[in-house]
Amino acid sequence: MNRSSANLLRNSLVVVWLATAWVSVWELHGQSRELLAGLPPAWTEGHASWLPTAIILGGAVADAVLGLWLALHPGRKAYGAALLLMAAMTLLATFIDPAWWLHPLGPLTKNLPIAAILLVLLQEETSAPP
Numbered sequence: 001m002n003r004s005s006a007n008l009l010r011n012s013l014v015v016v017w018l019a020t021a022w023v024s025v026w027e028l029h030g031q032s033r034e035l036l037a038g039l040p041p042a043w044t045e046g047h048a049s050w051l052p053t054a055i056i057l058g059g060a061v062a063d064a065v066l067g068l069w070l071a072l073h074p075g076r077k078a079y080g081a082a083l084l085l086m087a088a089m090t091l092l093a094t095f096i097d098p099a100w101w102l103h104p105l106g107p108l109t110k111n112l113p114i115a116a117i118l119l120v121l122l123q124e125e126t127s128a129p130p
Contacts, residue, residue, distance in 0.1 A: 006124050009117050010074050013082065016114065017067030024060040032056045035107075038097030059089060079122045086111050086118075 024032050036044070036052045043051050066085055069078045090111050093100055100108045 001120070001124055006121060009121060010070060013114065013117060014067050014071045017063045017070065017082075021060045021063035021067060024056055024063065028053065028056055035093070035100070036096060038099075074121075076122060076125050079118050079125065083115060083118050083122075086114060 027033075033052060033056070036055060039052065042048060062085055066078075066082055070082065090108055093108055103109075
């Protein structure tokens with residue numbers, strides 16, 4: 001793969017992660033909260049009522065940090081961290097509500113091509129001459 005193709009793939013991921021961070025905060029009490037509707041009541045009521053906000057804001061910070069890392073210092077560590085974060089968030093979302101896999105706009109299925117892009121970028125990074 002040529003350098004401009006790799007940059008296009010990387011920059012598209014930067015946009016995804018930064019946009020996701022921004023939208024998560026923007027929709028803190030709307031769609032972001034709806035994503036967590038499947039949490040057990042013990043995690044959302046009483047003394048734990050702060051937990052959904054913490055999950056959303058924590059995810060938004062992680063997305064923003066990862067987007068900036070990919071933009072400013074791309075490489076094996078950034079791509080690996082992106083894969084781990086995406087896998088963790090996908091597993092968490094699946095635990096909260098597996099029906100998100102069936103959503104027509106693919107909030108979880110989009111992670112499959114993102115993982116493929118990250119694996120390609122990792123492979124390119126490994127095979128590129130120093």
